[in-house]
Amino acid sequence: MFARGLKSLSIASVVLIVGAFALVFFYAPNDADQGFVQKIFYLHVPLAIVALCGFVAGGVFGIQFLRTGDRSHDLRSYVAIHISLILAVGALITGSIWAKASWGHWWVWDEPTLVSFLIVFLLYACYQPLRFAIEDPGRQARTAAVFSITAGAFVPLNFLAVRLAESFTHPRVLSATGGSMPGEMRLTFLVSLAGMAVMFVTLWKYELTSKQASMRLRALKRRLADEDDRWVPAGRSAAPQEL
Amino acid sequence: MPALPLDDAGPYVAAAYLVFLALILIYVAIMASKLVRIARDLDEVAELIERRDETRSGAADESAEQPVPR
Amino acid sequence: MAAVVRKDVLVELRTGEMVPAMLLFSVSTFVLFHFALDRRSVEGDLAAGVLWVTLLFAAVLGIVRLFVAEREQGGFDGFLLAPVDRTALFVAKATVLFCFLAAVELAAIPAFAILLLGPSPWDALPELLVVLVLADLGVAVVGTLVGALGVQTRTRELIVPILALPLMIPLVIAAARATSPLLVEGATGGIEGRWLLVLGLYDLVFGLLAFAVFDFLLED
Numbered sequence: 001m002f003a004r005g006l007k008s009l010s011i012a013s014v015v016l017i018v019g020a021f022a023l024v025f026f027y028a029p030n031d032a033d034q035g036f037v038q039k040i041f042y043l044h045v046p047l048a049i050v051a052l053c054g055f056v057a058g059g060v061f062g063i064q065f066l067r068t069g070d071r072s073h074d075l076r077s078y079v080a081i082h083i084s085l086i087l088a089v090g091a092l093i094t095g096s097i098w099a100k101a102s103w104g105h106w107w108v109w110d111e112p113t114l115v116s117f118l119i120v121f122l123l124y125a126c127y128q129p130l131r132f133a134i135e136d137p138g139r140q141a142r143t144a145a146v147f148s149i150t151a152g153a154f155v156p157l158n159f160l161a162v163r164l165a166e167s168f169t170h171p172r173v174l175s176a177t178g179g180s181m182p183g184e185m186r187l188t189f190l191v192s193l194a195g196m197a198v199m200f201v202t203l204w205k206y207e208l209t210s211k212q213a214s215m216r217l218r219a220l221k222r223r224l225a226d227e228d229d230r231w232v233p234a235g236r237s238a239a240p241q242e243l
Numbered sequence: 244m245p246a247l248p249l250d251d252a253g254p255y256v257a258a259a260y261l262v263f264l265a266l267i268l269i270y271v272a273i274m275a276s277k278l279v280r281i282a283r284d285l286d287e288v289a290e291l292i293e294r295r296d297e298t299r300s301g302a303a304d305e306s307a308e309q310p311v312p313r
Numbered sequence: 314m315a316a317v318v319r320k321d322v323l324v325e326l327r328t329g330e331m332v333p334a335m336l337l338f339s340v341s342t343f344v345l346f347h348f349a350l351d352r353r354s355v356e357g358d359l360a361a362g363v364l365w366v367t368l369l370f371a372a373v374l375g376i377v378r379l380f381v382a383e384r385e386q387g388g389f390d391g392f393l394l395a396p397v398d399r400t401a402l403f404v405a406k407a408t409v410l411f412c413f414l415a416a417v418e419l420a421a422i423p424a425f426a427i428l429l430l431g432p433s434p435w436d437a438l439p440e441l442l443v444v445l446v447l448a449d450l451g452v453a454v455v456g457t458l459v460g461a462l463g464v465q466t467r468t469r470e471l472i473v474p475i476l477a478l479p480l481m482i483p484l485v486i487a488a489a490r491a492t493s494p495l496l497v498e499g500a501t502g503g504i505e506g507r508w509l510l511v512l513g514l515y516d517l518v519f520g521l522l523a524f525a526v527f528d529f530l531l532e533d
Contacts (some may be wrong), residue, residue: 035252036252036253037252037255037256040255043259043260043263047263086266086270087266089266090262090263090266092247093262094259094262094263096263097258097259098255101252101255101256141308203270206274207274209276210274210281217281217284217288218284220288221287221288221291224288224291224292224295225291233273
């Protein structure tokens with residue numbers, strides 16, 4: 001079910017990401033203000049944007065699950081949030097490295113987007129513990145869906161609040177360039193963003209397919225073991241176990 | 244904000260891109276271990292089917308061949 | 314819905330389980346801040362921060378317990394059997410939480426004024442009340458939602474705080490920023506409308522969200 005298009009997506013990811021990195025180092029000009037350090041921007045910002053979109057997508061799948069009761073939406077939601085969390089860690093670490101290189105500190109409170117992102121990350125880090133703490137699969141799925149919708153709605157609200165809080169006292173530190181972005185930079189950024197987005201979808205489908213395969217195998221084992229009575233039920237898990 | 248000269252800036256940029264690479268490869272490693280488990284489960288299923296076929300053919304000679312679940 | 318509110322308030326009045334504990338916690342936290350910050354009095358930004366962090370943590374204490382009685386004594390089932398809209402339970406619980414918070418603040422803020430606050434809060438009291446009401450509304454809404462999420466889990470004392478704190482950060486930002494000019498010597502009494510707007514938006518968004526989504530938490 002999930003594997004359709006996986007091969008072409010993975011090829012597209014390779015092309016786009018390698019292409020993007022090539023553009024970053026061979027094509028995009030050095031920033032006037034920040035110099036070479038600015039190259040981190042092409043990694044950090046796409047990671048952050050795709051992670052946030054992934055979180056919101058998790059909420060959308062949550063809505064779908066609650067509306068239709070189809071467990072595959074719960075699985076889609078879980079995997080989307082799971083992968084976005086990994087990307088979010090990447091965005092935070094690269095953001096921190098960028099802050100250290102530009103500003104000398106590993107963390108800056110002045111940059112509202114970075115701070116908002118940290119808050120969103122802290123929130124979504126609770127997703128798996130929450131799921132794990134509920135044993136009944138149906139209730140686990142429903143509670144997780146409610147959480148994903150709440151957290152998804154929280155993302156824009158949070159960015160608004162933090163921006164309001166910080167922007168009036170501190171100027172933006174980690175902006176892409178001093179003024180507007182020249183054409184070469186914009187192209188590189190867009191390719192990078194596209195590559196990150198396609199990579200996300202690839203990894204998402206990859207994990208969905210893998211999970212579905214192991215679910216099917218487990219169901220097979222159960223059917224076959226009925227006669228032998230050797231089947232051992234799966235232990236507690238944060239991930240959806242059945243479709 | 245003074246621009247760092249290339250010597251100083253290089254390690255930071257490299258570190259950032261390496262973090263990205265590390266995350267991707269760690270993910271690949273986790274997926275690989277899941278694939279290993281799938282392969283092992285597949286072996287178990289194949290073995291269970293073999294055993295069932297043997298008991299079936301042993302128990303009743305004329306029993307129709309059950310279609311193997313796909 | 315009124316029945317649920319009445320029941321909870323009566324239980325609280327009789328057993329005094331939650332509000333005194335929340336109040337005690339708040340006062341202890343003020344004392345803790347005195348020692349941790351090594352200051353005799355706070356004002357302005359610092360005062361607003363201390364006040365809101367304390368209130369938030371006290372609220373979290375209450376949220377953990379909010380649905381426990383329903384869960385353990387089968388109140389959920391009773392409610393589901395009644396021919397009543399399920400979101401009424403949400404409104405009832407949120408109202409109860411709001412009342413408890415108001416009760417705690419009724420005593421905690423004077424305590425704060427006595428123990429730690431430098432300037433007198435009387436001058437800006439009406440504005441302070443406005444901020445308190447708006448913020449308490451937000452805490453009540455989000456708190457009830459998180460409480461309902463948490464009561465399903467086995468580790469709710471852990472899950473509720475880690476869920477509630479990030480969700481309430483925009484609320485704390487707006488409330489603290491709005492309160493800090495009020496807690497200054499000779500407060501002229503003008504709140505920045507911007508923060509009230511953010512509080513209102515927060516309350517609205519989460520209120521609507523909780524309304525839409527609460528049903529699904531009760532299904533079983």
